[in-house]
Amino acid sequence: MSDQKFILYARKFMKNPLLGRRQCVVELVHPEMANVPKAQIKTKLAALLKSKEEQIAIFGLKTKFGGGRTTGFATIYDSVDLRKKYDSKKMLRRDGYLIRAKSSRKQRKEIKGRVLKVRGIAKAKAASSGGKKK
Amino acid sequence: MPQQSGKKQLSAKKRPMFQDSDSGSEEIEQDMNLQQKFKANEVISESEDQAEESDDLIEEYQKMLNNQSQSDDQEDDEDIGNDDSDDEDMELEDDDQDDESGDEVIHQNGSQIDPKLLKQIIEKDQPELNKILEEYIQNVDNLNNKLKPMMQRVFDKNSGIETKHGMTYLEMKYNLLSSYCQFLQFYMLLKLEGHPNINKHPVIKRLLHIKTLLEKLRPLDQKLQYQIDKSLRTAAISEVQQDIEIDPSQLLENPLNYKPNMDNLRDPVNINEEFEDDDESALGKENDEDSDEDEEEDEGKRQIYKASKLNPVYYEDKNTKKQRRDDMLSKKKMGKSEYIEQLRKEMYDEPEEVHLGGMLNKKTAFAKQMQLMEDMEQEHFKRMSFSKKELKNIRNQEKQHLQERLDQFDDLGDIDKIIGSKNRRDREEMEMDAQLENTKFQKGLKNYIKNNNKQKKGGKDFKNGNDDFSGGYQKKRDQKSFDKKQQFGNKGGNHQNGKNKKPFNKNRR
Numbered sequence: 001m002s003d004q005k006f007i008l009y010a011r012k013f014m015k016n017p018l019l020g021r022r023q024c025v026v027e028l029v030h031p032e033m034a035n036v037p038k039a040q041i042k043t044k045l046a047a048l049l050k051s052k053e054e055q056i057a058i059f060g061l062k063t064k065f066g067g068g069r070t071t072g073f074a075t076i077y078d079s080v081d082l083r084k085k086y087d088s089k090k091m092l093r094r095d096g097y098l099i100r101a102k103s104s105r106k107q108r109k110e111i112k113g114r115v116l117k118v119r120g121i122a123k124a125k126a127a128s129s130g131g132k133k134k
Numbered sequence: 135m136p137q138q139s140g141k142k143q144l145s146a147k148k149r150p151m152f153q154d155s156d157s158g159s160e161e162i163e164q165d166m167n168l169q170q171k172f173k174a175n176e177v178i179s180e181s182e183d184q185a186e187e188s189d190d191l192i193e194e195y196q197k198m199l200n201n202q203s204q205s206d207d208q209e210d211d212e213d214i215g216n217d218d219s220d221d222e223d224m225e226l227e228d229d230d231q232d233d234e235s236g237d238e239v240i241h242q243n244g245s246q247i248d249p250k251l252l253k254q255i256i257e258k259d260q261p262e263l264n265k266i267l268e269e270y271i272q273n274v275d276n277l278n279n280k281l282k283p284m285m286q287r288v289f290d291k292n293s294g295i296e297t298k299h300g301m302t303y304l305e306m307k308y309n310l311l312s313s314y315c316q317f318l319q320f321y322m323l324l325k326l327e328g329h330p331n332i333n334k335h336p337v338i339k340r341l342l343h344i345k346t347l348l349e350k351l352r353p354l355d356q357k358l359q360y361q362i363d364k365s366l367r368t369a370a371i372s373e374v375q376q377d378i379e380i381d382p383s384q385l386l387e388n389p390l391n392y393k394p395n396m397d398n399l400r401d402p403v404n405i406n407e408e409f410e411d412d413d414e415s416a417l418g419k420e421n422d423e424d425s426d427e428d429e430e431e432d433e434g435k436r437q438i439y440k441a442s443k444l445n446p447v448y449y450e451d452k453n454t455k456k457q458r459r460d461d462m463l464s465k466k467k468m469g470k471s472e473y474i475e476q477l478r479k480e481m482y483d484e485p486e487e488v489h490l491g492g493m494l495n496k497k498t499a500f501a502k503q504m505q506l507m508e509d510m511e512q513e514h515f516k517r518m519s520f521s522k523k524e525l526k527n528i529r530n531q532e533k534q535h536l537q538e539r540l541d542q543f544d545d546l547g548d549i550d551k552i553i554g555s556k557n558r559r560d561r562e563e564m565e566m567d568a569q570l571e572n573t574k575f576q577k578g579l580k581n582y583i584k585n586n587n588k589q590k591k592g593g594k595d596f597k598n599g600n601d602d603f604s605g606g607y608q609k610k611r612d613q614k615s616f617d618k619k620q621q622f623g624n625k626g627g628n629h630q631n632g633k634n635k636k637p638f639n640k641n642r643r
Binding site: 012023025060062065071073 | 508511512515516517529532533
């Protein structure tokens with residue numbers, strides 16, 4: 001893939017000190033590409049706003065009918081810790097900061113059954129898959 | 135008459151110099167003397183006479199008047215013991231003179247002293263006098279100059295005014311005023327005679343009573359003034375124009391002769407209801423009285439002016455309204471159709487707007503909606519989610535809007551309605567049919583010509599000896615059979631004979 005260019009505009013810029021971030025609407029013009037990968041967007045944004053790529057979360061990208069134009073949202077956190085604290089879990093999962101416990105459906109249902117049978121503190125024990133009791 | 139009784143009492147208790155006129159000749163003589171003195175000294179108007187005569191009486195009089203004006207029953211206890219005894223006759227309206235020398239002097243010299251000085255003196259000594267006198271004068275004026283002539287005129291039989299209802303008021307007023315004057319006179323008499331404990335005398339109560347009555351009647355008087363004047367005028371007219379047969383009673387009865395009265399325009403029923411409504415609205419309607427209120431309001435509403443149904447009005451059925459609305463809508467749609475926009479481009483000199491795609495044209499409703507959605511999303515920093523159906527719908531609309539529609543002349547159905555032509559489809563079909571028919575006809579014609587060129591008509595070909603009157607038909611038939619005979623031999627016929635069959639054609643089509 002040749003290095004295709006795209007133009008990036010950051011609009012409706014707003015500071016959100018409560019959540020320790022800055023947020024803006026991202027407009028892209030990419031006549032040659034169908035979609036712009038988020039990584040590229042992040043690099044450009046980081047360069048623009050003088051931050052690191054790990055602190056940026058991009059979401060809600062929508063391409064206009066006919067192609068060539070995309071709009072989306074971007075939240076730029078002041079630090080990675082703040083991001084881990086305040087960002088939504090969906091975005092964190094996308095970027096790999098949150099790992100979802102991969103347990104099969106069957107296992108989950110078994111655990112649930114065990115937990116239901118017990119009352120009080122013992123629930124925690126059952127949830128930690130203490131194995132079958134007799 | 136209370137005055138007479140009072141006088142009798144006086145005569146019982148004290149012996150004034152001048153007694154009642156009923157008593158004897160002495161009084162008459164003395165009266166005559168007084169009168170002579172009176173006449174000798176003064177030939178002036180009433181007011182000055184009274185002011186000069188009754189100097190000592192004024193004080194309490196005024197106080198009485200003050201108290202009357204304040205509607206107080208209590209009065210001052212200042213009893214100025216006036217040894218001066220004066221006699222007042224009911225008939226005489228003027229107060230009699232004092233016998234004291236000092237007063238006599240003043241009295242005698244009253245004409246010589248300035249009235250202003252007099253007034254000042256009087257005010258110092260007995261300020262009451264002035265007021266009482268004024269009061270007296272006013273009432274007497276009223277009596278003499280106004281009421282009396284009115285009464286005379288009214289009760290005159292020639293005037294012709296009916297005296298059933300309105301004139302009782304006049305009578306009453308007349309009586310009131312006269313009695314008031316009488317009481318005033320008596321009061322003055324008492325004062326002059328030095329009656330002790332005047333405050334307990336019933337005269338004062340009477341005076342007060344009448345005074346209050348008069349004051350209450352004053353507003354009534356004002357209201358009735360117009361009526362009274364009117365009646366007087368009619369009386370005057372009747373007097374003046376006795377030759378002309380104008381009936382003053384008719385004049386009075388005819389309401390057009392009176393001036394307009396705004397208060398009469400309102401219905402008295404409505405007025406009451408209005409006030410009621412206001413009160414209720416202020417306080418809040420009560421549930422118990424709702425039904426009653428409604429009834430009253432309805433009745434009141436019935437009395438509101440309603441236009442009379444004399445002129446015919448165009449009747450509009452409900453359907454026509456709908457039709458009208460539909461027409462309006464269709465017209466609006468028409469205005470938006472591409473056809474008319476093209477027309478508009480031709481006609482007007484507007485600058486042309488070229489849109490790359492439907493979406494860039496921000497005037498369309500769809501574009502506006504999308505723009506709105508975008509704004510909301512960006513404001514709240516999140517995307518809206520749609521169901522599958524909704525998404526599909528949106529995509530479809532987008533597609534429609536992006537394409538430049540060439541088949542936008544479809545919306546001619548609206549124009550058809552207005553033009554009144556048939557359905558476009560029908561028209562097309564008709565055209566097509568016409569064309570088809572034309573072609574058919576053309577074809578038929580061609581064939582016919584061909585055939586005719588080949589075979590000349592039999593009837594006309596006498597020269598050749600072909601007596602064929604069927605127009606070549608028989609020949610054709612004959613020829614056919616002839617041809618067939620040639621082909622198949624004598625056996626002929628349509629069915630295939632012999633071996634000379636046509637080959638079986640698989641690909642018959």
